[in-house]
Amino acid sequence: MSTHEILTAEAHRDLRIRTERNADLGDAVMSCVTVPDEFRRVQNEYPILFRLSPERDSFTALAIFGFETGENLFLEDGKWDARYRPLAMEIQPFLIGTPAEEGGGRQVHIDTASSRIGKGEGVRVFDEHGRPTPFLENIADQLGALHEGYQASSDFFASLRRHDLLEPMTLEVTLNDGSKNRLVGFHTIDEARLEVLDADAVGELHENGHLMPIFMAVASLSNLTALIARKNKKIGHG
Numbered sequence: 140m141s142t143h144e145i146l147t148a149e150a151h152r153d154l155r156i157r158t159e160r161n162a163d164l165g166d167a168v169m170s171c172v173t174v175p176d177e178f179r180r181v182q183n184e185y186p187i188l189f190r191l192s193p194e195r196d197s198f199t200a201l202a203i204f205g206f207e208t209g210e211n212l213f214l215e216d217g218k219w220d221a222r223y224r225p226l227a228m229e230i231q232p233f234l235i236g237t238p239a240e241e242g243g244g245r246q247v248h249i250d251t252a253s254s255r256i257g258k259g260e261g262v263r264v265f266d267e268h269g270r271p272t273p274f275l276e277n278i279a280d281q282l283g284a285l286h287e288g289y290q291a292s293s294d295f296f297a298s299l300r301r302h303d304l305l306e307p308m309t310l311e312v313t314l315n316d317g318s319k320n321r322l323v324g325f326h327t328i329d330e331a332r333l334e335v336l337d338a339d340a341v342g343e344l345h346e347n348g349h350l351m352p353i354f355m356a357v358a359s360l361s362n363l364t365a366l367i368a369r370k371n372k373k374i375g376h377g
Contacts, residue, residue, distance in 0.1 A: 148269035155261035160219040174288030175352035182359035188325040206320040212369035
């Protein structure tokens with residue numbers, strides 16, 4: 140269970156964070172949230188898919204790491220085998236907290252129940268004088284980028300829905316051992332619909348900064364082949 144606290148030098152002076160990557164530290168996940176501002180970097184490594192909320196009133200973008208719950212095919216021997224990790228994975232176990240009073244600034248919180256909390260090992264969050272370390276300063280920048288990207292994503296998804304640019308997808312893959320894996324419950328960009336948008340619609344998407352993330356999401360689907368190859372490699376090793 141998560142236990143969130145406001146991060147302060149007084150309460151967390153000796154806090155250390157383990158930065159290695161493995162399942163025991165919470166990295167065994169099939170996907171994580173990503174935001175349109177991040178799509179250019181994410182699409183170099185991962186498929187980007189979209190999921191409709193249970194209430195069917197909003198979408199979330201996800202970077203995909205595997206084909207089933209708890210599967211991250213990028214984890215290998217205590218390392219994350221990719222040139223880029225999405226912000227939502229990088230910032231753990233930190234998060235942005237809502238201020239207690241209206242108008243207050245947002246605060247950095249930490250999940251003190253996280254397995255990333257080091258017991259005398261890991262990277263320091265504050266130095267011996269209680270000042271933020273470069274590690275924490277970088278985390279704060281990443282938290283800010285993720286928060287701003289999340290805030291801006293509502294307009295992006297509104298545009299996708301307005302132009303009917305999302306379609307359901309089901310991907311069934313037959314692996315080398317004959318087993319089948321499926322990705323279901325996701326949406327992708329409707330490329331056929333995108334191709335027939337008129338000049339006004341394309342102009343609107345471009346003007347609002349939405350056209351590039353759309354193209355990045357489309358381009359990211361080429362990573363499905365590499366993801367299948369990772370799965371075949373995994374089952375091949377038994």
